[in-house]
Amino acid sequence: MTAVTIVTREDVERAASRIAGHVRRTPVAEVEPGLFLKLEGMQHSGSFKVRGGFNRILAAAEARPLPEGGVIAASGGNHGMAVAYAARALGIRAEIFVPEVCAPVKVEGLRRLGAHVTQTGAVYADAYEASQKRAAETGALEIHAYDQLEVAAGQGSVAIELLEQAGDLDTVLVAVGGGGLVTGVVAGLAGRAKVVAVEPERIPTLHRALEAGEPVRVEVSGVGADALGASMAGRLAFATVSGQEAGRFSSVLVTDDAIVEARRALWRDHRVAAEHAGAAALAALRSGVYVPENGERVAVIVCGANTDPATLA
Amino acid sequence: MTAVTIVTREDVERAASRIAGHVRRTPVAEVEPGLFLKLEGMQHSGSFKVRGGFNRILAAAEARPLPEGGVIAASGGNHGMAVAYAARALGIRAEIFVPEVCAPVKVEGLRRLGAHVTQTGAVYADAYEASQKRAAETGALEIHAYDQLEVAAGQGSVAIELLEQAGDLDTVLVAVGGGGLVTGVVAGLAGRAKVVAVEPERIPTLHRALEAGEPVRVEVSGVGADALGASMAGRLAFATVSGQEAGRFSSVLVTDDAIVEARRALWRDHRVAAEHAGAAALAALRSGVYVPENGERVAVIVCGANTDPATLA
DSSP states (O other): OOOOOOOOHHHHHHHHHHHBTTBOOOOEEEEETTEEEEEGGGSGGGBTHHHHHHHHHHHHHHHSOOOTTOEEEEOSSHHHHHHHHHHHHHTOOEEEEEOTTSOHHHHHHHHHTTOEEEEOSSSHHHHHHHHHHHHHHHOOEEOOSSSSHHHHHHHHHHHHHHHHHHOSOSEEEEEOSSSHHHHHHHHHHTTSSEEEEEEETTOOHHHHHHHHTSOOOOOOOSTTHHHHOOSSOOHHHHHHHHTSOGGGEEEEEEOHHHHHHHHHHHHHHHOBOOOHHHHHHHHHHHTTSSOOOTTOOEEEEEOBOOSOGGGOO | OOOOOOOOHHHHHHHHHHHBTTBOOOOEEEEETTEEEEEGGGSGGGBTHHHHHHHHHHHHHHHSOOOTTOEEEEOSSHHHHHHHHHHHHHTOOEEEEEOTTSOHHHHHHHHHTTOEEEEOSSSHHHHHHHHHHHHHHHOOEEOOSSSSHHHHHHHHHHHHHHHHHHOSOSEEEEEOSSSHHHHHHHHHHTTSSEEEEEEETTOOHHHHHHHHTSOOOOOOOSTTHHHHOOSSOOHHHHHHHHTSOGGGEEEEEEOHHHHHHHHHHHHHHHOBOOOHHHHHHHHHHHTTSSOOOTTOOEEEEEOBOOSOGGGOO
């Protein structure tokens, strides 16, 4: 029997101290009385992902000197950008593996951040496997997109900030892909607010895992696939959230239409840019999937803004 | 000899109380240590202009019942949108006069907000004159884009918020068109921070007025013309800022290139949408026209985000 690792409030507090000064304290907007948007798309590299990236690297550097091979990750999306950003900021080498289908504009973006990019394999899983093989050869520090304690703990620092900025909250809505962010948020809040985990209907990784009693593979499609498209919930996410009391955590699904509508509304009503994944949590509110009670203080993490602005309006 | 009216801190405080609950408390982002962006593009209608619009209407309603003709303004831009928004929110009639060249998309936007739109005259001045004539017939409350005490005082509420949000500041940079915003900000800060008024080189209304010792007509052109394109500084603005001590106020000019660069940087580095006018104040910092001292705490008002998002990147 394997010991089950979960992320704790202490992990998140340590992460928050460690990465302070490296990440931005993104602003919170109270857009109507009791409704707060945490504008995490304004974070370095355009998403929350640098929080985990910095924490993973800095935590490793506390234990021993970083390997000469630097850091390595597989991702053509926000995680790759975040790792490349954090590595550059810390002056270390980054290798990023992306599948051959990765859009040239994304590869270019990674290279502009100084990363060494390898395009290999037909799909993400192939690129990931190649990155693991390469890490074994070079000794580079692997940075997983969600299923590592320091990564999830780093993401959770957003929740500590949020409590400081918005004061007491009843509920925090957060989008879920592989589950790094929701894990960190659950740990960071440590019961101070209820967490609602929001997934697209077409990528219900955590939802299905909670139904099945363990992470299970799901089909991935729809507008959230580029940033929320993990095909299975992380073991760390599953272990951390499945231990929550019923009233403190829930998992809901939203349609792609609701995500598209919420993203448009963020631009139209607030001039906030969000990628689809960044609008998914708000979609649960706007589409009535989650209905707050009268006077409930609710925060929504708008977690990323890496999007073509031409598609906002 | 005419008595010179200036806007005072008390005018701004009264305005701030009056419009509380009608306008948004827009967030402030500390994007690097000691550099704060006031994200006023997230305001209702996409710019600070609703602050003055609400204050003008609510102040008038305190004195006597609002006229049946409602309110009237001339503007195809942010001021028109703001007046239409405020009137709709308060359930009163709004008439907006725009020149015949006004883009159909802007006329449509005003109509969607419930305004009665009249397109008349070749240029803005003609539309403005027609609106005055119409106001004389209907008794509607005229809302000037900048040269009215309640309008400027309302805009100044942004400065009171900013001090509450960012704490002590040394300097506030603010873009100038006709001067309503800078007037309110100077009055609202009342010496608590130095004000740097930023204008495009190609629309130097306040700069020339201060040189000439009175408002003078200037040629209007360049990227800021749609939102900063007043051809003369307001009398109220001139009177309010020309009374400032030398060390507490300065007027600077920025190139169109610097404005374009600052707007791109806001998107690229922060995922903040701004129209050109909204990026003008930041342009003074980024282009080195205004150079803060070591440790100086500087705030930049990003005053509007009514822009085609396709042009952000």
